[in-house]
Amino acid sequence: MSLISWGMYPRIKNRVHKLTDEYSLKETLKNNDELIAFGNGRSYGDSAINENIVYTRPYNYFLDFDENSGILHCRAGVLLSEILDSYVSRSWFLKVTPGTKLITVGGAIASDIHGKNHHIEGCFSECVQEFTIMIADGEIKTAKKGDELFLATCGGMGLTGVILTAKIALKKINSQFIRQTTIKTKNLQETFAAFEEYKHLSYSVAWIDCLAKDENLGKCLLMVGDFADDGDLKYKAKSKLNIPFNFPSFALNNWSVKAFNWLYYWKSPEGVSKQKVHFDSFFYPLDSIRNWNRIYGKNGFTQYQFILPKESSFDGLEHILQKISQSGKGSFLAVLKLYGKGNENYLSFPIEGYSLALDFKIEDGLFELLDQLDEIVVEYGGRIYLTKDVRVSQETFEKGYSKIETFKKYRKDNNMSEKFNSLQSKRLGL
């Protein structure tokens, strides 16, 4: 069995070491020169891929839960979906969740993931009290907020060791439903104005139609909302068997993308409308289609996600959207999001500003286009998100991350640079 990431590219042969207990992990560390942790493979690129993989998903016991403080103690292979299955009905929810619940706690820490509420709650590391991690010499360390090990590991893409357990804080909710407002905008100006107008609400995200041109450039559907207060918490984990089918792997072409964007955009009413939706469809619209990544065909796909500082966001986005719409390479999903202040972690992605994420099928000419987009991102002072990346150059990457030297030095000083590596870390000289 070889493991691949969500983008299904690259495919290499790897040896998979299942994480079942600390003792055998220590042996695995001793017997292999180099390896990388792999959670549930929801990262798009090559950050969890190497010849030797520690597969952490089987290491998934819950250890303790404090009903008063909402602190959950669990092993790193636990999926966020498992947490929801257990605790939504008891009125608890994740403080920070990405657009899929099928990721591990270890993966959430290693990518320091963020959700639709970054402008309010920050990254996942905010809700992490402490975690334990096995480092290069096989020792298990506890990292607390403020420790160097904490700063390097949150967002550190598995390059500091194998996270074993974590204590994370959940938040109280009073309903399994979200009161959502949908705002349909006509162009980028309106989109930005709408983000600002609604930024007091917890959750916000926009779907941008990337193929729109000229005066329609940047038109979007902005969805904002907060948990309702109706006391309905009767959440029953959906049986996995109910997930109906695998998407047929038809080739995704420009026409199907256009049709999708067009349908999505037009099916919602003009201006501002209100809905009450279940949290599953609000946060995880794609999880109900198992293996939707296969829609892109055998060669795989990638997600290009960058963020620009607030001052340059408008100009930069305009520039990039123009470039994409000229290229004619459609993106199935283009997600725009407003971010709050960045944190102190060495490699966490978010900074205050706007980020855009676009999916592209891997085909000839794509990486050249992305190289051109990189130049614009660098020009406007932005950076690329590692957990989505499979091709960025060391130069572009380093220009975006100011704490890169601190990270590298920390790895070197603690003998991590040799032991923990992914294809990505080697490409980027991390």
Place this chain on the structure above:
Amino acid sequence: MSYILIVGAKSDIAKEVARVYAQNGYDLYLAARNSKELEDFANDLKVRSNNQVELLELDITAFNTHETFYNSLKERPLGVVVVSGYMNEQHLVEKDWNESLNTINVNYTGAVSLLNIVANDFENERNGFIVGVSSVAGDRGRKANYIYGSAKAAFSTYLSGLRNRLYESSVHVLTVKPGFVATKMTENLDLPEKLTAQSIDVAEDIFKAQQAGKNILYTKWIWQYVMLIIKHIPEFIFKKMSI
């Protein structure tokens, strides 16, 4: 309170079955040899579900302990799921009588010993369900695993008779016939992906079939047809085959 007794609770399938029942609000008795090894797992279930989980020591081949074991449960279980099973490599089993005997005792005799007691109790109460995890290997003897297969065949036949007997007392009996399942037991075998189930899927299939009152469950479902074909190959051809 409603307890489900899971026998052979250490196997991968049993653990997933335990999770599914816990998720659906049932309390659990987990019975196994060296049940202490299940402490972390039992704690996991408790933290996840807020239900009761009790570990019980049970050797399925220690027949004379079964009566005491069952009578000492602090509360009658609502249902019993027998997952205990043992399979070693055929070439070892056929040369070593103790291996053969153990294969038969774990897969068949032990289950009969325990389920006789359970069945009498459930019949009296006119309440309860029994799930027996047998195997497609019991549908036809093959040179690759016929000692294991014959014990499972006997177990399937036993369950079928039990179902027939207990029908009148509204006690339901489900026979489960898994095909290939990706577990510790099969980790080193090169199994065909399309025919191989994950333990979690088997567990969910079992839960659904039990709740729906099904009689025989093949999981994955495709095995019903695979076995239909295998069963219908004429013996004079079958005996020459290597499958």
